[in-house]
Amino acid sequence: MPVDLVIFDIGNVLIEWQPERYYDGVIGPERREAMFAQVDLHGMNDEVDRGGDFRETIYATAERYPEWRDEIRLWHDRWIDIAAPAIDHSVRLLRALRSKGVPVHALTNFGIGSFEVAASAYDFLNEFDARHISGHLGVIKPAPRIYEIVEEQGGTAPERILFTDDRPDNIATAQARGWQTHLFEDPQGWADRLVQAGLLTAEDAA
Structure with a gap:
C-alpha cells in the first residue's frame, strides 16, 4: 500500500527519553530506585502530557513528597537534560x-x-x-x-x-x-x- x-x-x-538514566547519574541508582518506587513520576508526567501545567504539576507532586522535593523538581528545572x-x-x-x-x-x-x-x-x-x-x-x-x-x-x-x-x-x-x-x-x-x-x-x- x-x-x-x-x-x-x-x-x-x-x-x-530515559528519566531513570538521568537520575541514576544525579542521585545514584539506589536512591533513584527508592524514589521511583515511592513516587509515580511517570504518572505525574502523564498529567503534564494531558495538558496539565508543566511547572505546577511537578512542583505540586514535589510538595506531596517533601523527602524527594528537590529531586522531583529537577523533572521540571532540568527537564532538557532528561530529554x-x-x-x-x-x-x-x-x-x-x-x-x-x-x-x-x-x-x-x-x-x-x-x-x-x-x-x-x-x-x-x-x-x-x-x-x-x-x-x-x-x-x-x-x-x-x-x-x-x-x-x-x-x-x-x-x-x-x-x-x-x-x-x-x-x-x-x-x-x-x-x-x-x-x-x-x-x-x-x-x-x-x-x-x-x-x-x-x-x-x-x-
Whole structure:
C-alpha cells in the first residue's frame, strides 16, 4: 500500500527519553530506585502530557513528597537534560523525507510547556508539516481518540499513513485503525522500513 503521510513519535524516536538514566547519574541508582518506587513520576508526567501545567504539576507532586522535593523538581528545572540527546540518524531521516516532499507529522505524548522547552532546544521539532501534541489535544496515546484527531486534521486515509513509535501499545492502537506501522527499536530499522516503503533510497536513509 502506498504511503502518503509519515508520522514520527518523538520520545525515544527523535530524542532519547530515559528519566531513570538521568537520575541514576544525579542521585545514584539506589536512591533513584527508592524514589521511583515511592513516587509515580511517570504518572505525574502523564498529567503534564494531558495538558496539565508543566511547572505546577511537578512542583505540586514535589510538595506531596517533601523527602524527594528537590529531586522531583529537577523533572521540571532540568527537564532538557532528561530529554536528551537527540537521535541524530532519526533526525536525518526526518529531513530526508521532507527533502523528498513527503509530508511528515509528529504524534507525541508531550506537555504544552515541556514541548516549548524542547522545541527551543531542538530545531528539528519545528520542521514537521504538522504536530499533534497531546498536551494541546487533551488526550494521550494509546487512547484511540488521539489517532482519530490525527486522521481528521491530516485528511489522509488510515491505510496510507506510516507511523513509528517505540511503544507496542501505541503501535497496536494505530494498527487497529488500519495504519501502517513500525515499532521503533533503533534508527537503522526505521531507515530500512522507509526504504522498503519506497520513500527513501538506501543512500537517502544513511
